[in-house]
Amino acid sequence: MTDWPLWEVFVRAKGGLSHRHVGSVHAPDAELALRHARDTYTRRLEGVSLWVVRSSEIVASDPEQAGELFEPAEDKIYRHPTFYDIPDVVKHI
């Protein structure tokens, strides 16, 4: 339906995991968006909980700014914990 807004769908696969984006559905309102999400994305036991959010409510970063936003992180490998050697005397880490 062209006049139905788009909703982004998030599914929690099982208790303890976070909701993950799986796709989108069209629906006239939030309640039916949940029903459509259930019928479209959880038919094969994919989840135990659903979120839907209006796609227009999502604030996205500008792809044109990807360079300045993300590339500076590329050469900062010391931000990964694996960069550091843990001395043998340190326990419980």
Place this chain on the structure above:
Amino acid sequence: MATRSKIDSDLVKRGRSVPVVGEQDPALLDYCQRLGDDALILGQRLGEWCGHAPALEVDLSLANIALDLIGQGTNFLERAGDADQLAFHRDVLDWKNCLLVEQPNGDFAQTIVRQLLFSTWQHMLYQRLANSTDERIAAVAAKGVKEVAYHRELAADWTIRLGDGTEESARRMAEGIDWCWRFIPELFEVDEVLAELIGTGVAVDPREFEDDYRSALAAVLAEAKLEAPADQRPIVGGRRGHHSEHLGHLLAVMQFLPRTYPDAQW
């Protein structure tokens, strides 16, 4: 012996006895056919929407409901005998479904009205049938009750949105209600077969929940700003094989392949 169905395996695991098909009284087999035929025929009807629903999401919703119903139909027909034989090699006069489920899809509104009327009834029935003295019937109903609860809610959601939607959607809903309403009394009819099984606790007396059913429908219609029509002359007879012209056409499509190619395999 044929392989056990999932329902039977579950019963065995729980240490329950599995009824032997074919050694039952005719009333019980008749009742299982009624329950199975209701679900299977409506499942087949809803399947006709595949690829034709107003939106992809609705297409999936209707197909999901159809698959639930075909599953329930299979389970009940397995209790009645050879499910495939009953589904694909039975003539129209031997079908025992209620007339409501064989009604044509019409437009989306008429499909939703039919679903609301049937799923509300089926939900109330299965809730009670889960306590049937027949273990298999109880197990099938208990498994189906959650599925049907969802069908009922979805149909109510759509009824409210279409009834309280645009002028056109409200008009179409009113027409759908007009079409389907006369088939309600058959759902509450108690004949000799049913009376016998109610007596032994196998079947549920639908008259027990007719008031609840009417109030539940009234509440949904009120929220949808739709009117329940005055009671019309009821049309009954499906349980005795007196069907509308629509069922034969449905069966022709459903049964064509297995009847033309009896040895066909999946």
